[in-house]
Amino acid sequence: MIKYSEETVAKAQYIADTCSSCRRCMRDCMFLRQQKKAPDKIFGDFVATGEIDPLVPYSCELCHHCTIVCPYKLEIADAFLAIRQDLIVQNKGRLPLEQLRGVRFHQIFSNFRLFTYTRKG
Amino acid sequence: MRMGFMAGCSLSAYCPEYVGKTVTYLKSFYPDLSVIQQCCGKPLYYIGEQKKFEKKFNALVDTIEDCEVDEMIMACQGCLSMIRKTDRVKSVSLWTTLDQIGLPKEAIGKAASSDMVFTIQDSCPTRHETDIHQAVIHILRELGYTVKLAKLSGEKTLCCGLGGMCGVTNPKLAKKAMTHRVNSLPTKNIVTYCASCRSAMMNGGGQSWHLLDLIWGPVIMQGDHCPENVLNSTYTSWKNRYRTKRILEHA
Numbered sequence: 001m002i003k004y005s006e007e008t009v010a011k012a013q014y015i016a017d018t019c020s021s022c023r024r025c026m027r028d029c030m031f032l033r034q035q036k037k038a039p040d041k042i043f044g045d046f047v048a049t050g051e052i053d054p055l056v057p058y059s060c061e062l063c064h065h066c067t068i069v070c071p072y073k074l075e076i077a078d079a080f081l082a083i084r085q086d087l088i089v090q091n092k093g094r095l096p097l098e099q100l101r102g103v104r105f106h107q108i109f110s111n112f113r114l115f116t117y118t119r120k121g
Numbered sequence: 122m123r124m125g126f127m128a129g130c131s132l133s134a135y136c137p138e139y140v141g142k143t144v145t146y147l148k149s150f151y152p153d154l155s156v157i158q159q160c161c162g163k164p165l166y167y168i169g170e171q172k173k174f175e176k177k178f179n180a181l182v183d184t185i186e187d188c189e190v191d192e193m194i195m196a197c198q199g200c201l202s203m204i205r206k207t208d209r210v211k212s213v214s215l216w217t218t219l220d221q222i223g224l225p226k227e228a229i230g231k232a233a234s235s236d237m238v239f240t241i242q243d244s245c246p247t248r249h250e251t252d253i254h255q256a257v258i259h260i261l262r263e264l265g266y267t268v269k270l271a272k273l274s275g276e277k278t279l280c281c282g283l284g285g286m287c288g289v290t291n292p293k294l295a296k297k298a299m300t301h302r303v304n305s306l307p308t309k310n311i312v313t314y315c316a317s318c319r320s321a322m323m324n325g326g327g328q329s330w331h332l333l334d335l336i337w338g339p340v341i342m343q344g345d346h347c348p349e350n351v352l353n354s355t356y357t358s359w360k361n362r363y364r365t366k367r368i369l370e371h372a
Contacts, residue, residue: 028279028305030298031287059294062167062285063245068277077285084169099290103164107177110130110160115362117369120188121123121153 125190129197232265299325
């Protein structure tokens with residue numbers, strides 16, 4: 001089982017305790033709509049069980065629209081990013097989702113001299 | 122002031138020629154412009170690979186410092202949002218820069234007789250940077266186009282669907298978000314200033330132009346089709362990134 005950091009759990013707990021379940025954030029976010037529960041429940045369940053399907057934090061677009069419309073400006077994206085960071089560290093180099101291999105490959109490729117350029121003015 | 126410029130990965134993968142033209146234009150204002158093409162590492166940051174991200178990001182910052190640049194002009198909002206995380210580099214958006222120095226003479230008013238009405242898809246990493254949103258609106262009006270803004274734009278913009286690596290981790294959901302975003306806009310003729318957003322707006326059912334398409338490319342009229350969605354092809358994207366490098370070598 002993944003052991004999440006204290007900071008991550010604290011972020012989740014804060015959202016679970018503060019979100020009023022007004023669902024403004026769910027109006028235009030396809031990701032939150034798909035969860036079919038407001039952030040208080042998403043993060044409340046996470047804190048209570050210590051578990052979350054990796055596809056959930058990895059489906060947030062990290063765009064912060066939810067924070068803009070939230071009456072308490074809750075940083076939901078930051079909490080999902082913290083969960084992602086813990087998943088990477090705790091998995092000891094193994095990626096939590098198979099699809100992420102493509103990102104690693106893309107990032108290795110990006111370093112090739114074929115695609116980089118520097119000219120000092 | 123010694124300026125630097127970075128186009129970013131997606132824009133280089135989209136349109137090498139316009140990156141070249143932009144560099145040539147900027148050089149006429151900043152003759153000692155440094156040009157850097159190196160990934161900022163945001164995809165690693167997004168997927169939670171914090172250590173690898175820091176290594177990659179610091180390598181970019183080292184390159185910028187080696188070039189002794191006072192301020193970096195960034196064409197990509199993703200790169201810009203990352204570079205703003207460090208105090209080691211001062212940065213500015215390409216769009217506020219272009220608005221400030223002015224468009225090329227031949228571009229000003231070129232679309233005055235166009236019947237096109239564009240809306241704007243603002244990039245989510247710079248949702249708090251109102252000066253960028255204003256600059257983009259101003260540039261479009263300077264070109265001669267009519268702009269109809271979306272309710273959810275500027276600070277309240279919605280993600281195009283590709284944010285947070287969602288396009289990789291959950292493509293079905295990303296497609297839904299793209300379609301939702303296009304449907305939330307007042308017209309399907311959408312201007313972006315992010316190459317990835319442009320690709321997403323097309324995948325969501327819109328016609329979409331990058332701001333550089335409108336500055337350097339032909340005047341667009343109602344009913345015109347936008348350039349093809351090159352970012353949907355992995356091969357073309359990487360080929361273009363190589364072509365960008367070659368163009369920059371000769372710019």
